[in-house]
Amino acid sequence: MTKNDAKKIINWKYEPPYDFYNMDDNEESLQELLQYNGIFAGEELIGFYCVGSFAQVPIGRDKGSYPETEGLVDLGFGMKPELTGQGFGYTFVSFIIAEIQQKDCLSKIRLTVAEFNKRAITLYEKVGFVTQTSFLANDISFLVMIKKLN
Template sequence: MVYEIDNYEFRRVSNDDIVDMLTWKYEGVYSFFDNDFSQGKIDYVKSFPTDENTYSIYKKDNTLVGYCNIYLNDQVKFAVQMKPSLTSQGNGKAFMEAVLSFAKEKYNLKNIGLSVLKFNERAIRLYNSLDFKVTGEYIGRTVKGEMEFISMEKKL
């Protein structure tokens, strides 16, 4: 099933999507998010087709622009990644608004949360512009060891 939100389509992740996603490399400090960084990250990305709450995000012209994972736990959270060639071009807000609309519509959500690495100032600025509020800070484990995270939440 394909969900259409604004100029985006949310689709089940295909094996072709995985091949593309595993080539994603970011500049500077954002290289932390490269999808081929470690075997753990590679295995995580390769698991997407079997996760019913992970979606590839396409523009209507059939261009893959990113993906999102919705985690349905005590508090609903999400993770999102945009294709590196599309970052820092003013695309983030419309992309995130579509992700939030999709999550609200598909899962009938009233609010949603996320965790963001404290060094990821670009993402934090975006989340602030979308009215996410900081709910806490913590030290969490990553593939590069322990790092500082910020928890944020938004009413939908």
């Protein structure tokens, strides 16, 4: 991810209720995005993904932490707003999973999604994720989903 790519992503704006995923235009967001991988269709930046702790939603000190699982990686990603809701999700998520599998020998991938995001949850279930648990963070309910890999 280049600085220019990160700035483009910071300026992406999702329509309500998905505006929950809009990023703040600040140095912290920029620095975090620089740790991510860009996804391109030709020259066009169409999305991004991250793995590890960057992909986890902060639960809060008093609420514990994600259940640890051997051979597992946390996944976070986003698609360019203009491309969401148009049937590209399955191919997009499958591409990211294939990229991760090429880099790491894993048995499971875990992701976290806001419970209100039924569109995304339906997609993740089609890709093979199942809900493991849920939690509240900042008064928002999140689902933690896992996909077992072959």
